[in-house]
Amino acid sequence: MSQFFGPRELSALERIGDLMLPGDLDFPSFSQTGCIAFVDDLLRSMDPKDRHDVKILLKALSFLPSPLLRGFLRLCQTRWTPTLRMIELGLKGLVMSLYYSNKTAPHYTGRTPFDVLGFVLTRL
Helix, strand or coil: CCCCCCHHHHHHHHHHHHHHCCCCCCCCCHHHHCHHHHHHHHHCCCCHHHHHHHHHHHHHHCCCCHHHHHHHHHHHHHCCCHHHHHHHHHHHHHHHHHHCCCCCCCCCCCCCHHHHHCCCCCCC
């Protein structure tokens, strides 16, 4: 689990992640990778107030059924207000950072995002 988020917030983040990265024939979905298990790696470096604000936002979003959550995320993409733009950037940053960290849960045996992209880190 998480030192900073409870099950409700983690579930909301995973649902948001799957809406942003649903997976396809090549890429796994956000939830398939199990990358959410590493959320604390990102949250530790966040300002405590920002971390608290994200927690409140995720808790509020957790009550939305998936169609309304999808609609809210689309509304944020329209960037009508600075607040919606910041919400989109924050959620997308968290989701994309987790997914493209290439960290997966021990039970995951599929292709990672790095595998699909053909990306290999090498040491000089």
